[in-house]
Amino acid sequence: MKMGQILQGLIIGIVFVLGGSIQAASIYLNNPGFEVSEPLVGDRPTTEHNWQGDNAELVGAQNGISPLSGSKMLRFINSGTVPGDGNGAEQWQLISLNPILSLVQTGNVEVSVSTFFNRIAGDAQTDTSFLVCLSAYNGLLSDFPQKWKSAELNGLSIGSLMSDSNANTWESAQATLLLPTNATYIAIMIGAVENIQNDLVNPEFDGHYADAVVFEYSVIPEPSALFLVLVGLFILRKKRFNL
Numbered sequence: 001m002k003m004g005q006i007l008q009g010l011i012i013g014i015v016f017v018l019g020g021s022i023q024a025a026s027i028y029l030n031n032p033g034f035e036v037s038e039p040l041v042g043d044r045p046t047t048e049h050n051w052q053g054d055n056a057e058l059v060g061a062q063n064g065i066s067p068l069s070g071s072k073m074l075r076f077i078n079s080g081t082v083p084g085d086g087n088g089a090e091q092w093q094l095i096s097l098n099p100i101l102s103l104v105q106t107g108n109v110e111v112s113v114s115t116f117f118n119r120i121a122g123d124a125q126t127d128t129s130f131l132v133c134l135s136a137y138n139g140l141l142s143d144f145p146q147k148w149k150s151a152e153l154n155g156l157s158i159g160s161l162m163s164d165s166n167a168n169t170w171e172s173a174q175a176t177l178l179l180p181t182n183a184t185y186i187a188i189m190i191g192a193v194e195n196i197q198n199d200l201v202n203p204e205f206d207g208h209y210a211d212a213v214v215f216e217y218s219v220i221p222e223p224s225a226l227f228l229v230l231v232g233l234f235i236l237r238k239k240r241f242n243l
């Protein structure tokens, strides 16, 4: 095999492997740092690229806590649109997989989300738990509220953390999910949990915040493409050292 052919093989393999990152801009999380005002409170969302869910607000520094990114952060207020017996304050964002559907169908697409959380020190009744949830669905975005309610999901990954009482530190939780081949959209949820005391009236959460969400997807290389690159590198190395 001539050097030109080896290089050609290498380039083909590398372009294939990098295919995912070339298209990475096509699906994205909107307002990941909570810097832009948007309506947050309502039912679970039925359209992509907007945060929506339980009562929450975008705030600047308060309660001795400063945003981790930019000048604003998300504050969780209630476990529903109003206070009640629910124990989880959730904000959701949907992302359609339509722009990368053919990649998803290969079964090699992995998605991940990480979020930072922080809270005030509070007292013995202050809740401490936060979570991030990544779920995958087959169908239309408009079906999401019903699908979540009836647990008709095709993939699920949850990351959780117990926060410390230091208002100066932000703690991070992550979730990663290898997408099922029939997934057509995903839902990202970040939340605070009343794990210490489920209040029925305000305040349900004493001062609980999220900021700097990062969403990424990557394409796990096909074995054949990786093989091509490795073979090319091996031949190249052999030739150089005349093994």
Ligand SMILES: [Ca+2]
Pocket: 033, 034, 035, 067, 068, 069, 070, 071, 072, 073, 211, 212
């Ligand atoms: Ca921010």
Ligand SMILES: [Ca+2]
Pocket: 117, 118, 119, 163, 164, 165, 166, 167, 168, 169, 170, 171
């Ligand atoms: Ca902290």
Ligand SMILES: [Ca+2]
Pocket: 079, 083, 084, 085, 086, 087, 194, 198, 199, 200, 204
């Ligand atoms: Ca409650």
Ligand SMILES: [Ca+2]
Pocket: 125, 127, 194, 196, 197, 198, 199, 203, 204, 205
């Ligand atoms: Ca509580």
